[in-house]
Amino acid sequence: MSTLLEARDICKHFGGVKALTDVSLTIRQGEIYGLIGPNGAGKTTFFNCLTGLYVPDGGGFLFDGQPLQADAPQKAAARGIARTFQNIRLFGQMSALENVMVGCHVRTRAGVIGAILRNPATRAEEAAILRRSEELLHYVGVADRAHDLARNLSYGDQRRLEIARALATEPKLLCLDEPAAGMNGAETEELKVLIEGIRRDGTTVLLIEHDMKLVMNLCDRLAVLDYGQKICEDVPTAVQKDRRVIEAYLGEVPEDA
Amino acid sequence: MKHPLLHWLLRLPRHTAFLAVVGSALLLALPFVAILGGQAWVRILDLAILYVFLALGLNIVVGFAGLLDLGYIAFYAVGAYTWALLASPHFGLHLPFWVILPTGALLACLFGVLLGAPTLRLRGDYLAIVTLGFGEIIRIFLNNLNAPVNITNGPQGITLIDPVKFGAFSLSGRTEVFGYTLMGPQKYYFLLLALCVLVVFINYRLQHxxxxxxxxxxxxxxxxxxAxxxxxxxxxxLAFAMGASFGGIAGGVYAAMQGFVSPESFSLMESIMILAMVVLGGMGHIPGVILGALLLAILPEALRFGVVPIQQALFGKVLADPESLRMLIFGLALVLVMRFKPQGLWPSPERQRELTEGKS
Known part of the structure; x- marks a missing residue:
């Protein structure tokens, strides 16, 4: 399998706090890669560096064979990196369908002149946006709420709508920041099926998640962060047995235990 | 073969088509009715439509993109002065309107980008403060650019500005059409109406x-x-530039219509008025913005004509002059609208839904 993303020695600090120290990891094409760690370990900071919300203080990303200029989120999106947010960030006063249509923005071209004249090319593009957005709503399973305002959707539906919006940017790498947070068992199960489907359809997935059952069942490989450092990168079964990971989560293990 | 417009009308539901036809007929007939009360009434109509145009231009910035712009009048001033300088005896230039109007729009657009570029990171209150300052800077410049080189003629303003002319056909003065005498303001009414229809169309198309x-x-x-x-x-x-261009066009027509510009016309109060039109009517909702602009443009004039006779009839003397009453009523109206209809008088259905659901 070829490499999709290579992070090399990513550093990020906020004043005296070292949020990330020399984090390197490699994500292969077509895998589901998990990023776990205790609270405050730097997982979301890593996401923000990758998607251009933060500029790393050191190191860099190689995405799809090309260096990633991680200084503007829209550039990352144009390159094919889409994300969702830990605290859902939908366009609340727009309908679910419109939210996904906004996601199509980066892959479409119509400008002011096209918008005003509504020439055949613009109309065709607009029709394609609508069709694709409806498909995506179906895909994530919120098609029946298409015309409701995003803010009025249930929590689980909002999470899935955010995934649909991210998918509308036609990403090569989909970054999900705690997608299962606040979901019940049944919803988490549906989410698992959805993420597996996304991978099957050819999109690589990077996942931050605290639900260990989900992570261990879903991910091909995992990286564990603790205090901004990568302490382990391996397949789930190996990570579960790793001494440093257990220490990070449960505290120091006595020698004679 | 049917004309596309006719085709469009026939496709509409019957009562909508009926309303569209009756509405356009009324709009076209309005200046001929208003003239019966004197030219002043037609002028009021002209100004009201000009405000509708301005408010819809600002709606792109404030309503669509959500950028609180308190210096919108600056772009109006740029357009007005562009016209005044290029078509008046001040510099001895008398360029035709199809040169000046695009120049004014372009210059205003440039100023829009100039204002927009450094304020991109600002939001809400902070953006409002910077744009407010920008509006004042432009006005103060216009006020003081009469020395060492006299460009704007300072506080005296520029007079004897050319009217809009299509070839030999001037929009000011009288014209005989089929035995009917068309007055200047009536002719401007139709120009402004056409511009307004255009800006409504562009607003609508952009929104969707x-x-x-x-x-x-x-x-x-x-x-x-x-993300x-x-x-x-x-x-x-883009939002700043488009809004500013419309401001520039409105300014040009205003200068030509009045025949006179001075920095006094472009005070902060005007910016606030136009913003109030957008907010009062219903931000981002085109019919709402039109309603807001009409109400706030007509209110002071209605007061001017109504207040004095009413007070004389009631009390036998004038207790409060219309100008002070105007600000009183304006302030009261704003407070009442913010208290009882914070989404504006005629908000878009979605916004309405959202605010009422929030309460329950």
């Missing part, structure tokens, strides 16, 4: 497009908008 959705997304959540790949910088600049 890829660009309009991107603006709305930025208004809702800028970080999320960036889905919207170039927020360009989109905001």
């Amino acid at each position: 497009s890829r660009i309009g959705r991107a603006w709305q997304a930025i208004r809702e959540d800028e970080i999320a908008a960036k 889905v790949g919207i170039n927020t910088r360009n989109m905001k600049l």
